[in-house]
């Protein structure tokens with residue numbers, strides 16, 4: 133039986149909505165990203181197998197079950213899951229970031245995960261570019277909603293500018309790894325970034341407004357935003373890079 137069928141069958145047997153559940157379970161088994169998590173944001177969540185994993189693992193491990201908050205966001209509607217607040221929206225929109233914050237009642241999340249994938253065209257470069265736009269949106273939302281020290285897991289397409297993605301994430305996380313779980317099909321260009329130890333650089337003020345008037349941004353945000361959005365390093369020099377090191 134082909135490898136993918138094993139995961140597909142196991143997903144059916146164990147009640148997961150998609151075989152993707154095993155990817156997050158395997159990432160957690162390797163990196164303990166769900167340890168101690170009470171609040172979680174699942175970006176690009178439909179049909180909901182990662183939300184199921186978050187819900188099951190967090191409820192199983194938590195001693196303060198009343199204090200658990202899980203938010204799932206997707207463009208598409210998703211069948212309800214007990215204990216999961218659902219937002220139907222675009223992760224590239226400022227409104228989505230604001231709605232997440234509202235649902236957490238001012239508190240921040242312990243983890244943000246994003247398994248987002250654009251509609252694949254089969255054109256490798258285009259697919260990789262659209263995927264990295266989703267990843268950028270996920271990083272920008274994360275700068276609003278993740279607590280200091282929190283974790284981030286997101287899908288990437290390998291073969292894009294992986295080193296640029298890692299450089300972007302290292303601005304915000306003390307630990308960044310690229311990982312391909314065994315349940316991710318070998319032929320797929322998909323992999324995951326696993327990041328821990330979130331910290332906003334000093335003077336970085338979160339924004340989703342990638343076209344913001346530079347004059348309205350703090351100096352650090354003004355320098356980092358072009359880099360985050362399109363990898364433009366022209367605003368950097370070695371001194372600047374040291375200044376923003378976290």
Ligand SMILES: C[S@@+](CC[C@H](N)C(=O)[O-])C[C@H]1O[C@@H](n2cnc3c(N)ncnc32)[C@H](O)[C@@H]1O
Pocket residue numbers: 149150152153175176177178179180181182183205206207208221222223224247248249250251266
């Ligand atoms: C691979 S599926 C996610 C599977 C999910 N992690 C699970 O385990 O069930 C990718 C999802 O990304 C969503 N998506 C793509 N672009 C999006 C965007 N801009 N905003 C929100 N969701 C998006 C799609 O609607 C799709 O449901």
